[in-house]
Amino acid sequence: MIGIVDYNAGNLFSVINSLRFLGFQVRILKSPAELAGIDRLILPGVGSFGAAIANLQRSGFSDAVIEWIASGRPFLGICLGLQLLFETSEESDGIRGLSVLKGSVRKFRTNKVPQIGWNLGRVFGKSALAESLGDEYYYFVHSYYVCPEEEIALLKTEYSVEFVSGIQKDNIVAVQFHPEKSSYAGLKFLKNWVELC
Numbered sequence: 001m002i003g004i005v006d007y008n009a010g011n012l013f014s015v016i017n018s019l020r021f022l023g024f025q026v027r028i029l030k031s032p033a034e035l036a037g038i039d040r041l042i043l044p045g046v047g048s049f050g051a052a053i054a055n056l057q058r059s060g061f062s063d064a065v066i067e068w069i070a071s072g073r074p075f076l077g078i079c080l081g082l083q084l085l086f087e088t089s090e091e092s093d094g095i096r097g098l099s100v101l102k103g104s105v106r107k108f109r110t111n112k113v114p115q116i117g118w119n120l121g122r123v124f125g126k127s128a129l130a131e132s133l134g135d136e137y138y139y140f141v142h143s144y145y146v147c148p149e150e151e152i153a154l155l156k157t158e159y160s161v162e163f164v165s166g167i168q169k170d171n172i173v174a175v176q177f178h179p180e181k182s183s184y185a186g187l188k189f190l191k192n193w194v195e196l197c
Contacts (some may be wrong), residue, residue: 002194003028003029003038005065009080010046016071020179022191029092032064040194041068043086043174045080047142048136049091049105052080054119062098069100069172082167085147091144102170103148111160114143121177122153129168130154132192136185138177145176173197 002019004012019026021144029035043065045052056062069075077085086097087103097105108115116135123130133155145163154173155166166175173193179186 002026002040002042002074003035004042005061006030007045007052007059007061009052009055012044014178015042015044015078016178018187018190019194022187022194029061030059032056032060035064035068039164040074040076041065042078042128043081043084044078045084045131047080048091049080049083049089049097050095053092053097054083054097056098062182066098066100069154072171074193075172075174076197077172078180078192079142079176079178082176083144086146086148086174091142100172101148101152101167103146105144105146107144108160115140115159119157119159119165119177121157121175123154123175124156124164125152125154125166125168127154127168128196129152129173129192132196133153133189136182136188138175138179138182138185138189140177142176168197171197 083105086103087099087101090107122135152167152169153164154168157165177191
């Protein structure tokens with residue numbers, strides 16, 4: 001069973017519909033108490049870094065997500081769900097992220113922001129998941145990008161700068177794009193994450 005964290009940070013239904021289309025069982029989680037019986041966890045999200053952290057803390061999911069990741073169970077972050085894993089963001093000065101990963105989140109300095117539309121995700125990492133993907137076009141909507149301090153890039157993309165558009169470290173996979181809005185490539189990504197991670 002795949003659990004999707006609902007912390008009032010975006011529409012979850014396109015993620016749910018994509019996973020159900022692929023034949024996977026999915027449950028929306030309104031509180032950490034509902035984690036029982038879940039084997040994989042997804043943290044989606046759109047909106048502001050600071051507001052999302054506040055919502056996670058208020059709902060109790062902040063500690064629950066950190067504990068889940070520490071337990072070694074499969075985890076997927078999508079869009080803001082990637083950025084929240086890091087320590088700080090230029091979007092919200094003074095707000096600490098989940099700090100599961102070392103690094104920061106920065107704003108694009110040139111080009112139109114937000115980046116909205118299709119862009120190429122080039123495979124960068126070496127893992128079963130990376131090797132299963134190939135270079136594909138995915139759908140992005142974002143003004144900020146992650147800058148990991150560790151070599152954990154799964155995918156990289158160019159938009160005025162080359163940035164990390166996907167990471168993989170141990171049981172953590174997270175991406176800046178929206179796989180649920182990325183047609184065939186996105187469905188392939190979700191399927192391979194479930195089957196290979």
